[in-house]
Amino acid sequence: MTTGKFFDQGKALRGDFSALAATDHALARLVGFAAATTELTLMGETMQRALSVISEATTELAANLLRTTSGASDTLLSSILSTGMRDFNTASSALNTRLADKSVFGGDASDRLALPGSETILTALETAIAGLTDVDDISNAIDDWFNGTAGYQALYTGGQGRVGLNVAPGETASLPFTALDPAIRATLAGLSKVALLDRGLFTGDHASRSALALRAGENLFNSSEARTVLAGRIGTVEQQLSQAQSRNSAEKSALALTRNGLTEADPYEATVRLKDLESRLDAFYTITARLSQLSLTGYLR
Numbered sequence: 001m002t003t004g005k006f007f008d009q010g011k012a013l014r015g016d017f018s019a020l021a022a023t024d025h026a027l028a029r030l031v032g033f034a035a036a037t038t039e040l041t042l043m044g045e046t047m048q049r050a051l052s053v054i055s056e057a058t059t060e061l062a063a064n065l066l067r068t069t070s071g072a073s074d075t076l077l078s079s080i081l082s083t084g085m086r087d088f089n090t091a092s093s094a095l096n097t098r099l100a101d102k103s104v105f106g107g108d109a110s111d112r113l114a115l116p117g118s119e120t121i122l123t124a125l126e127t128a129i130a131g132l133t134d135v136d137d138i139s140n141a142i143d144d145w146f147n148g149t150a151g152y153q154a155l156y157t158g159g160q161g162r163v164g165l166n167v168a169p170g171e172t173a174s175l176p177f178t179a180l181d182p183a184i185r186a187t188l189a190g191l192s193k194v195a196l197l198d199r200g201l202f203t204g205d206h207a208s209r210s211a212l213a214l215r216a217g218e219n220l221f222n223s224s225e226a227r228t229v230l231a232g233r234i235g236t237v238e239q240q241l242s243q244a245q246s247r248n249s250a251e252k253s254a255l256a257l258t259r260n261g262l263t264e265a266d267p268y269e270a271t272v273r274l275k276d277l278e279s280r281l282d283a284f285y286t287i288t289a290r291l292s293q294l295s296l297t298g299y300l301r
Contacts, residue, residue: 023255029044030252036165037241043175044238046104051231057087074206084194092118095179100296105179109159114179116155129282135211146189168244190219207211
């Protein structure tokens, strides 16, 4: 009556604990699945927020570059480039976002940042394009630096994409996306062109500055589709996780009912038995009280 469970589990189960053990094992597995789905869900949400920050900045910058560079004054162009430098720093910081002390875009090397500081990236880029003077040559060199293995990838300090985690019986899910994703490379390539111009590239050559700024705007505009696709891939995993959580929750409820059926006593039966015991005790105490009052003198009277 007080615990709602059988006092003697062995007697209640007739010594067969196999069903109870199997149920407990299944519940323990669901606890592990819940931890995995929660971790991946939070990771996916953090990735989406970081991409949203990057997209908001680059979308506006791309529009400004494409709209104004062709006829912009040097002062206006400098103002736009200054904004682009800030956006490059913002993007670099977003890609170094950490969740529970784990690098979100660092792959399986989650103990360290995915990228070095923006200053390190830009300095390496300036070294890579040193000696080039043509706008197209510089623009292509920057694109190659981000797409190849000797430039941006060499500075990447993260690891390989994360392996999948078990999120349901026979089902795994993974978020293997890192800062090496092509969508991110293309975005950073466009932003870096703007940042390099802000740092003094083509100083005094307004035509060249405008031409490279226009290339940067085109890069950022074209990379928006790739970022949308990346966000969609993350969203697909998030949907999978949501469905797995729903199934696991339903299974947990069913297993909990099964376990209760094995270990919990019927409250109605327990009440009936308690009332019967109370009646027997009352009768016992009544008889005992009367017997205690009997004596030979009383009987002779």
